[in-house]
Amino acid sequence: MEVGIPKGTRDFLPIEVARRKWMFGIIEEVFKVYGYVPIETPVLENLSTLTGKYGEEGDRLLFKVLNNGDYLNKADDQAYQNKDSNKFTPSIAKRGMRYDLTVPFARYVVMHRNDISLPFKRYQIQPVWRADRPQKGRYQEFYQCDVDVVGSKSLSYEAELIQIYDDVFAALGIPVIIRINHRQLLSGIAGFAGIGEQWIDMTMAIDKLDKIGEEGVRKEMGERNIPAAAQDIIFNLLKHKDIASLRAAVTEDPAVAGSLEEMERVFNFLDGLTLKNKVQFDITLARGLGYYTGCIFEVTAVDAEMGSLGGGGRYDNLTGVFGWPDVPGVGVSFGAERIYDVLEAKGLFPAHVQAGPKVLIAAFDDASHQYAFKCVSQIRQAGIAADLYPEPGKLKKQFKYATDIGSTYIAIAGETEASKGTLNLKHLQSGEQEELTIEAIIAKLK
């Protein structure tokens, strides 16, 4: 029988799970310190909750779940005859798997509006699913770690989220650049260049500036029917690398001025704080154009070939589609899989992050195996992860097993040790070895 798992999904080995837990633990710890509380939502949402929230592209990438029972009986014959998948699908699938954590969160806020107080600060670490074609750093099942606050327009939260990014990546040991931009600045620039209607086209093109260069961006703008004259105006503005000089160049535009002031206020909050990573204004940054309305963020590793490790932004009206208008919010997300891949590639996992027990006990013969069993239960009672090799005998085999399962120590039990109530405790990596009583071992490993 041929075995396999669906494309874009992965199994995790014990050591990988240990490392992932370490990583999630660091992220979660920072979230908690900043006063965010965890929530969870189901894997499955009503398809109607999900469709139409991520654009046409997003709808295509949604995993739909076939109805139970005699679903064909209730299927939309008409739509089937017309080969109209968009209309047919809802008649056979009323549920879908969540595509991100933000939309389910919006639904959650609306449904539980009586149980939560605003501003509501939540974090959520759960897997999401996208029927995307897998490639490097991209999977069909992957974890997102979201922190959002809804119910406040305070720009202090933008600053706070930048700090969270800074703290997490510092704790993980990945140097990053945190970039910030503003949606209204982008639409303002488009308006300034006389192509206000096409601001999204413009933004998607300049987002690729560092990848395809000015020439490539101009070509793409041309393909999107942005006139050359407008392109010139835009590139003139893109030359400004800091907020002050940009402000001087576009004084009369209130949308632009407002967005610049907002970003300046965010930087003012951060002023005087010691950040471990670089935070910079980047006029070419674009993301989440569908629903972000204010500041937008993105994090990239300083020296790793990997897409963004996270991003986010402010949205004025996330819950509006679910019937509760004018609830502002801001949040960011961490791309756990990519962060893991970077940690792995750069060997940043600490040596103490191991899958196996603290100690494996090896015995020579039946008598010492009996003794070792008493020892291992005593160590376990003290709350220390310990294991006993099931057969007494050759040490070579037992050493190899101890190393393979990731045990930190091996403890040898023989006739001499049994008579003295001791074990020979050896650190597998350093090779240091000492004969200790069980009590001493417990004290040492605790």
Next chain:
RNA sequence: GUGGCUAUAGCUCAGUAGGUUAGAGCGCUAGAUUGUGGUUCUGGAGGUCGUGGGUUCGAGACCCUCUAGCCACCCCA
């Protein structure tokens, strides 16, 4: 959704103009080694060459089909 590349042992890959019994390294296993592993040496097991078809006296190699994986684009974490 579009395009490109790949598919040979558990893993990473060789396999020369189509020509006998398809190889290596790593891993696995047994021993050298009856109280000390990750070093070394020796032996052993393990392959319908992804699937189905075609060309040929002869196909792992050439052609087509399908499937799977990888990479890039779109988009995105």
